[in-house]
Amino acid sequence: MENPKLVNARGLSCPQPALMTSRVLSSVSGGTVEVLVDSATARDNVIRTAEKTGWKAATEALSDGSFQLTLTK
Amino acid sequence: MIEQTPVLSKAKDESRISAIARFFLSRWGIILTGVFVGVLAPILVKQGNPGNMGICVACFNRDIAGALGLHRAAVVQYIRPEIIGFVLGSLVAALVFREFRPRTGSSPIIRFLLGMLSMIGALVFLGCPWRALLRLSGGDWNAILGILGLAAGIGAGVFFLRKGFSLGRAHRAPHALGWIMPAMMIGLLIMLLAAPQFGRDAAGNLAGPVFFSAAGPGSQHAAIGLSLGAGLLIGFLCQRSRFCTVGAVRDLIMFRDMHLFNGILALVAVAFVTNIVLGQFNSGFGGQPLSHSDGLWNFAGMVLAGLAFTLAGGCPGRQVFLSGEGDGDAAVFVIGMLVGAGVAHNFSLASSGAGPSPYGPGAVVLGLIICVVLGLTMREKVTV
Numbered sequence: 001m002e003n004p005k006l007v008n009a010r011g012l013s014c015p016q017p018a019l020m021t022s023r024v025l026s027s028v029s030g031g032t033v034e035v036l037v038d039s040a041t042a043r044d045n046v047i048r049t050a051e052k053t054g055w056k057a058a059t060e061a062l063s064d065g066s067f068q069l070t071l072t073k
Numbered sequence: 074m075i076e077q078t079p080v081l082s083k084a085k086d087e088s089r090i091s092a093i094a095r096f097f098l099s100r101w102g103i104i105l106t107g108v109f110v111g112v113l114a115p116i117l118v119k120q121g122n123p124g125n126m127g128i129c130v131a132c133f134n135r136d137i138a139g140a141l142g143l144h145r146a147a148v149v150q151y152i153r154p155e156i157i158g159f160v161l162g163s164l165v166a167a168l169v170f171r172e173f174r175p176r177t178g179s180s181p182i183i184r185f186l187l188g189m190l191s192m193i194g195a196l197v198f199l200g201c202p203w204r205a206l207l208r209l210s211g212g213d214w215n216a217i218l219g220i221l222g223l224a225a226g227i228g229a230g231v232f233f234l235r236k237g238f239s240l241g242r243a244h245r246a247p248h249a250l251g252w253i254m255p256a257m258m259i260g261l262l263i264m265l266l267a268a269p270q271f272g273r274d275a276a277g278n279l280a281g282p283v284f285f286s287a288a289g290p291g292s293q294h295a296a297i298g299l300s301l302g303a304g305l306l307i308g309f310l311c312q313r314s315r316f317c318t319v320g321a322v323r324d325l326i327m328f329r330d331m332h333l334f335n336g337i338l339a340l341v342a343v344a345f346v347t348n349i350v351l352g353q354f355n356s357g358f359g360g361q362p363l364s365h366s367d368g369l370w371n372f373a374g375m376v377l378a379g380l381a382f383t384l385a386g387g388c389p390g391r392q393v394f395l396s397g398e399g400d401g402d403a404a405v406f407v408i409g410m411l412v413g414a415g416v417a418h419n420f421s422l423a424s425s426g427a428g429p430s431p432y433g434p435g436a437v438v439l440g441l442i443i444c445v446v447l448g449l450t451m452r453e454k455v456t457v
Contacts, residue, residue: 041315048330052328
């Protein structure tokens with residue numbers, strides 16, 4: 001099985017994490033996309049952007065303070 | 074950008090995010106924030122702040138710049154407690170909700186320059202996006218062209234973002250870095266309360282280090298406690314809800330996302346009602362407090378401000394709140410605004426009630442050229 005796509009948006013300020021994510025999501029029809037962000041604001045923006053287009057988001061906080069979002073559709 | 078999944082332990086399940094935090098991030102959370110700003114700003118005017126200027130992040134930073142002697146416009150010098158409250162309120166919210174995260178390194182010098190340019194544009198219009206909305210809700214129709222200009226500037230910023238504009242990644246920083254802005258705000262608060270006057274000019278007259286207006290808008294202010302309290306409350310709420318007047322329009326254009334826009338709609342609607350209740354609603358173009366009726370430069374000034382804010386990632390309020398939660402780059406933007414206010418007044422770029430200064434329009438054009446050059450050259454290859 002193909003590895004999930006990973007968007008590394010750590011350190012980037014809004015709206016770049018959401019923009020990068022939406023570009024990846026629109027390039028695939030479905031599957032799993034993982035997104036790394038390191039602020040709660042970016043986390044929430046990415047989730048909101050993904051959910052608008054029917055993706056489901058699961059969030060895990062990593063030990064370095066960043067977040068790994070698993071988007072599935 | 075596609076990379077290998079990093080190996081990091083999972084600290085905890087994020088689904089346990091608290092109900093309060095979840096509320097503030099919801100649509101009702103952002104609306105509630107707009108409601109609070111919409112009520113408090115007109116009350117601050119009623120209690121002494123300048124007309125339609127219950128809160129203006131640009132004007133208030135300009136007043137602080139004047140109070141610190143960075144410009145010599147004697148009518149706009151005061152250490153505005155609202156700004157102090159914004160930073161400290163945001164700091165408290167970030168600490169309570171474990172979001173205090175010192176960081177820096179995303180093109181600070183560019184952010185400084187964008188802060189300066191945004192301030193110059195805002196002072197040609199005479200207000201930041203917050204005041205543009207508050208002017209509209211007080212019946213100042215000159216704000217309409219300013220808001221249209223703001224939207225146009227944000228639209229231009231979205232164009233550059235879509236083309237790959239990026240100020241690069243920030244990285245984590247030691248805690249001390251995140252405490253610089255809050256500490257500076259405590260220093261400002263002490264300066265406000267103590268108003269030290271130990272400086273002397275050559276003739277032996279009092280010369281600072283703190284200057285407070287004896288007349289004009291700088292002399293008009295609500296009681297310190299009220300201003301500080303309102304600032305703290307708004308800072309807290311805005312940190313939680315991510316309230317941003319520029320992000321509102323940007324997300325609407327970019328993602329068709331109404332979330333933040335709900336906040337500014339609530340602000341305008343509630344401020345409109347509050348102004349009517351307080352007898353402060355006065356519609357028209359002429360005779361509006363601290364504004365001018367030159368439509369072209371009301372528009373163009375805010376195009377510059379809107380573009381600079383969008384390239385920097387948020388409205389001046391948002392930059393102040395971010396500086397309170399440890400964002401050193403946003404703090405540099407705010408310092409850029411302070412210096413920009415000094416430049417705007419020392420170089421006679423700021424407008425007055427009579428209209429734009431002879432030099433303001435040229436500065437706006439130059440600022441737009443600089444922003445376009447930055448927009449085209451500060452890029453990161455988008456590989457997704």
